[in-house]
Amino acid sequence: MPRPEAGRRALLLLPVAMALPGCGFISNSGPRSNAVMAGASQQSGDAGTPNVPREAYSMITLSPAVVERVAREARPSRFGANLLGLLPQATPLGMGDIVGVTIFEAQAGGLFIPAEPGARPGNFITLPAQQIDGSGTISVPFAGAIRAAGRTPAQIERTIIQRLAQRALEPQVVVSLQERRAAHVSVVGDVNQSLRFPLDPGGERLLGALARAMGPKFPTYETVLTLQRGGVSDQAILSDILSDPALNIELRSGDTVLVTREPRYFVALGAVGQTASITQLNRRITFDDRRLSLTEAIARAGGLQDDRANPSSVFLYRMENAQALRAAGIAVAPAAGETVPTIYRADFADPSMFFLAQRFPMRHEDTIFVSNAPATDLEKFLRLLLPLAQSAGNAGSI
Incomplete structure (x- = not known):
């Protein structure tokens, strides 16, 4: 006859056996925390307890x-006020730029237009194109050295007119940028074509520069544009720039646009x-x-x-x-x-x-x-307990 009371006794003893340290009934993936702490030759810091947080929250x-x-606070990533607050401005000329100067006079017989008759295209003279030298100046006959670097063509025109006002007949001057060599913008990083290009006098915006670089390599929501200007950098996610026109800021000479993949x-x-x-x-x-x-x-x-x-x-x-x-x-x-x-x-x-x-x-x-x-x-406990209880019951029956 089977003896069910033996199985019941074994079942009652299981929780006691499982509570014994090192009994091996409950599996572990490694040493227990008390064993690790007890075996340390030195301990630093407060181990704390599960009921006492180590950091207030x-x-x-x-x-x-x-x-x-x-x-409401989850606003798009934005550039700082130091970039967004700047108004568009004309890019001044710089050393290395090549400019052309054309001088007009009211009539022949002046300083530049001879009085003798002859076939002429008009009452003006065009000077050879010249490069703004290392001192930041260009040379205009009878006007001398004219400061050009850091100034706009309109400012240079006014200076030349003032210099020639007492010698030419009602002079008028046109200064034109022939080739931009000073103001450059760089686009590097995770783009299809890193490049450095001269800044157009009409201005260039952030997305336009990215288009010149053949676009980003990765999706817009993983692409971050970092603008470096004057030793300061700021960044925004490309998808936010596309959705907010105010973030498509105008670039300036010397700017560097770094395109990186930064998945969130x-x-x-x-x-x-x-x-x-x-x-x-x-x-x-x-x-x-x-x-x-x-x-x-x-x-x-x-x-x-x-x-x-x-x-x-x-x-x-x-x-x-x-x-x-x-x-x-x-x-x-x-x-x-x-x-x-x-x-x-x-x-x-x-x-x-x-x-x-x-x-x-x-x-x-x-x-x-x-x-x-x-x-x-409880479910974990029962999953472990039931097979053992069944084995104990079978042993009792035997």
Whole structure:
């Protein structure tokens, strides 16, 4: 006759045996934390406890007001005021530029137009084209050396007229740029053709320079344009520049445009569907779009695992602007820096949360963590316990 009481006794002893250290019933992927800490010859820092955070942070539950505030602050990446506040201006001439000078007189018999009759194209004389020399000047007969570098053609014209006013007959002057050699703009990086080109007198804007370089190699939402000017650099995402004409700023002499690929990404941890996938093992997921919402990010991570996830405990970790938190009425420590560790909690057990999460914008380097449901730990325990209990029962029967 089988003895079921033996199986029951074995079943009652299983939890005790599993609680014994080193018993080997509960598998581990490595040494336990207490073993690692006990074996250290030296320890530095406070190990802390799970209930005591090592860094203070703010916890915010998503609500319509919170989502509206965050969505309002999610502005496109923009250049700084030092670039956007500048008005377009004419590019002055520089050393090395080649210019032409044409002088008109009111009638023949003046300084440049002889009185003798002859076939002439008109009452003007065109001087040979000349290059602005190292001292930044050009030479005009009877006017001497004229300062040209750093000035516009109109300014040079006025100076020549003043110099010739007492010697020529009502002189008029036209100064034209023959060849630009001083003002250049460079476009380098992840473009199809890096180049350095002279700045057109009519001006050149950022997208025009990018077009000269045959466009970027990568999608616009992954392409960042960094403008270097006067030892200062600023950047914006190309997709934002395309959508906002104000960001298509005018270039100036000496500017360098660096085009780089900088994909934005977020990290998904915890009970997300991606964990159970055998094809998607990367938890560092790129946006692959100009904008990404919290709902879309969770979907890219495989959604919430039906058998593990706690839908009311979906957390988003990010470094939030302290000033924005204070403006929203959230208490921030006075000693806090410019950014504060912040956790946003989304309760997807509430049907309306799906609408709010669809409007909540993700940011670069955000981290999503989906907590396990309370029953998950019990399920793990039962998965381990039941086979052992069955074996004990079979042993008792034998």
